[in-house]
Amino acid sequence: MRNIRLTIEYDGTDYFGWQIQKRKPTVQGKITKVLERILEEKIKLIGAARTDSGVHALGQVANFKTRNEKLTTDSLIKALNSLLPADIVIKEVRKVPDSFHARYSAKSKIYRYHILKQLLPSALERRFSWHIPESLHWKKIIEASKYFVGKYDFSPFSVTGSSRKSGQCAVRDFKIRKVKNLYILQIEANYFLYKMVRRIVGALIEVGRGKIEPEYIKVLLLKKASTLRAQTAPPHGLFLVKVKY
Template sequence: MRNIKLIIEYDGSRYSGWQRLKGADETIQGKLEGVLTQMVGSPIEVIGSGRTDAGVHARGQVANFHTKSDMSLKEIHKYMNYYLPQDIVVKEVKEVSEKFHSRYNVKSKKYVCYIWNHWIPSAFHRKYSYHLSEKLDIALMQEASEKLLGTHDFIGFSSVKKTNKSTTRTIKEITITKEGNMVIFSFIGDGFLYNMVRIIMGTLIEIGLKQKKVSYIDEILESKTRSIAGKTLSPQGLFLEEVYY
């Protein structure tokens, strides 16, 4: 049995997220499995590095699948990109060890979020950034983001309900930069809870707009209460940039 690793990019605008759904399946996983099953003539399960929410994009999603097919990697690559919708593209196809698992072997992930920060919206960036007309204070957001670095229980920054699983995660790096009217937020961590990056973004925006103080971060971490944190930012500006193994 061969184990095939994929690196995939997609525009998540019209999809219900990564995870396969029952019935009318407008998901990334569902589209990939449909094409691969058609290719080999038997059911194929695609394992992703993790789920992305509805509307979230990816430049470096990683997945793997097992097959007995003797097709070459180039044939698989060409077939997938020919039959997949144009907003899902396989960037790389590689045969890997049987032990490789795209989810269990992940060491860290990088997410990038884009905010178009100008009173005039952008016609070209509207699907791939969040539009915010009020000016953000970059220095305040940078100061606040430093409080999120390290290992914490991030349950207050998550939409996760009661769970027996750990909600402790480690954020290794956060950078906030500005290029023209675009403010770019980059997060690298060992894992992220459901809606965690989008809730952190909603919280940092409140601080950047001076609606909340920098100490707001401490309050959320200490209370571990979702209702205290900022709103969940809409998904169109968020990208799964890279997965590290």
């Protein structure tokens, strides 16, 4: 048996997330079907992150085990990309130790969220960014973002549905940069709760609108308040960038 690791890029617009669902197109489902066609055996594909419907990936990681010892990794990547739809691309295929597990071996994940700050929407960016036409106080947003770095209970920034019992997560880095009219928010953590990044972005936008003070983020993280009145940012602005091992 060989353990094979895939690095995957995808446009999540037309998929109901990563995880296989009955009678619904998913990224995991599409790749599994193609792998089984190529390898002529049942495949259990394990993903590092279960991205939601509409969320994209630049560096999703998955692994599977196969009895096929003959097909080279070069041949497999060519076969996969020739059979997969254009919105899913396998960027790397390589053999890894038997103990490697895409999800449980991960040390941290990096996500990015794109906000398009301009008056008019963009026909080209509409699938990949949250368009916000009104003015935002970016100095306050940057100030508030710094409170997220550290180890806290992020339950106020999650929604029901997380498979993890504890809300403890360690955010290692949070950066915000601007490229023309596009603001890119990048966050790295050892673990992310269900919809955590999108809830964080939604809270920061409320800070930028003046509806929440930056210090209230710290109050929530220290569990001195439990209510977050902020919308969850839409999925199409979110990208899984990298999984670190």
